[in-house]
Amino acid sequence: MPAKENLRPGGRSARVQASVHNAVRLLLKTMDRADVTIPLIAAEAGVTPSTIYRRWGELQELLADVAVERLRPDMLPIDTGSARGDLEVWTEQYCEEMSSGIGRDMMRDVLAAQDNANACKCDAFTREQIALIAERAHARGEAFPDIDAVMDGVVAPIIYRILFGDQPSIERVRDLVTNVLTATPTRPPQPVSAPISA
Amino acid sequence: MPAKENLRPGGRSARVQASVHNAVRLLLKTMDRADVTIPLIAAEAGVTPSTIYRRWGELQELLADVAVERLRPDMLPIDTGSARGDLEVWTEQYCEEMSSGIGRDMMRDVLAAQDNANACKCDAFTREQIALIAERAHARGEAFPDIDAVMDGVVAPIIYRILFGDQPSIERVRDLVTNVLTATPTRPPQPVSAPISA
DNA sequence: CGCTAAAAGCAAATAATTTGCGTTAATGGA
DNA sequence: TCCATTAACGCAAATTATTTGCTTTTAGCG
Incomplete structure (x- = not known):
């Protein structure tokens, strides 16, 4: 029962x-999440x-709905010149974003909801970002692992640790990246949608 | 504020x-989890x-508390003769256990709780099981990866997929195991607590 | 511009949660 | 073993949240 695009998109x-979303964001900044109630949000939002x-x-x-919007990437991955x-x-x-208190809370909100559509969205966001990096790599002629390999080798360990109590260290994260780029079979550069020289 | 061992352990x-735990388990079997309320549990439990x-x-x-008990491994890993x-x-x-509806729900319950002590417990349970397999491997003189490598390489990807919408396939799971046993540096056999032949 | 129905508002009814206080019984020391 | 102490429980009243029936507003559409 998510408040999604399948309702009247216009006007009121x-x-x-x-x-309502603004009210939730404001209240979550102001006070402890345990004290945020629907009547409070309603009053703040004027509904x-x-x-x-x-x-x-x-x-x-509602919290999951708000959280997934905040987890939506708001920029392209930085282009450093190499994959x-x-x-x-x-x-x-x-x-860093996910380990922060806010990131953890948002992830918890997304996972706690009955409806797991929001969780799927988060996964899709992450995959899109990695796909962009992969496309860039291929455009440069660099090899790059499958998206799934990156999800399994880098994203999953990070998220698992955050969710289950460990804070992943910078060194560990670097190792994960190194491993996925070296120890896993990489896909040779290949055309993204059209051949590079058609 | 978990109902843990830091309260009176005896009698009433x-x-x-x-x-209360029994009541929760019974009600979760009987009805939809959205309809399970505290007053209902109380009535069922007679408190x-x-x-x-x-x-x-x-x-x-409460749900997290019950769930973590159900997630506690109730048997030793099967001994097949090889690591x-x-x-x-x-x-x-x-x-299989975690992908099932019940497993997912329990994991959700554990992660949704404010208090993440239960999540840490689940992580510890899993590590213990893997440690047992590792010890057995070492006792046999077989090499075995670090626990962390198994957590990152096998457990994390499985849990990530379950939580974020994908059902990990048997083939994928086998690949994960193969990768962690071959592509990652393995720790040479070493004495667990006492040398093998002392 | 008017029709139709989805979404919002309002208020009464119901249900859940909190709280103050008296009672029970687990624990620890004499 | 018995008593003192106090954590945990039960009960009931007060508060707060949720549901629901009905009315009003208004987006979407011919």
Whole structure:
């Protein structure tokens, strides 16, 4: 029961959604998340609580909805000139973002929701970022591992550690990147959508 | 605020805890988890709701508490005679258990709780199981990777996929095991606590 | 511009949570 | 073994959150 694009996109409905999302973001900054309630959010957003109950069902779903928006990447991976550099920089930034209190909370919110569509979205966001790095690598003529290899070898260990109590260290993260770039079979450079010289 | 060992372990308190845990397990079997409420659990367990509120705080914590008990391994990893066999069999069983609806729900419950002590416990359970396999391997004189390498290379990818929407396939799981046993540096056999022939 | 129905508002009814206080019983020391 | 202490429980009243029936607003569309 997510408040997604399958509802009226225009006018008031959209305004309410934006207002509620803003209220959640504001309250999460201001106070402890355990004290954030739907009536409070409703008051802050200037809507009645029943609107939120009917649209989102429970606080958990609303929080997941807000969290996934904040987890959406807002920029392209930095271009360092090499695949290794790109992946290292991106991974370190990703890890830092996710390890932070806010990142952890957002991830928790996304995973705690009954509906796992938001979790899938997060996975898709990450894959897109890595795909961009891979495309750049291929355009340069560099080899690059499969997306799945990067997900398994770099992203999954980082997320697992964050979720299950360990803070992954910078050194560990660098090792993960090194391993996936060297110890796993890399895909030879190949055309992305059109051959490089057609 | 977990209902842990830091409370009176004896008599009534323990009885209440057991009764509440049983009630939760029963209700989760019987009905949809969205309909399970604290007053309902209290009625089923024969205690007053306020007892549960005071001990666990919220439903989420109670569910996490119950889930972590169910995730505790109840048997030693099967001994197949070789490290590879042990790890393969254990991994496949682990993956199957965690991918099932119940496993997913339990993991969600553990991760959704404010208190991440339960998540740490789950991680510790898994490490212990792998450590047992490693010890057996070393006792046989076989090389075996570091626990961390297995966590990063096998466990993390499986859990990541389950949490973020993909069902890891048997083939993929086998590949993970093969990779960690071949492509990562393995630790030479070494005495566990006492030299093999002292 | 008007129709239709989805989404929002409102308020009453229901259910969950918190809280103050008296009671029970686990623990530890005499 | 018995008593003192106090953590944990039970109960009930007060508070707060959630659900629900109905009305009003308004987006989407011919």
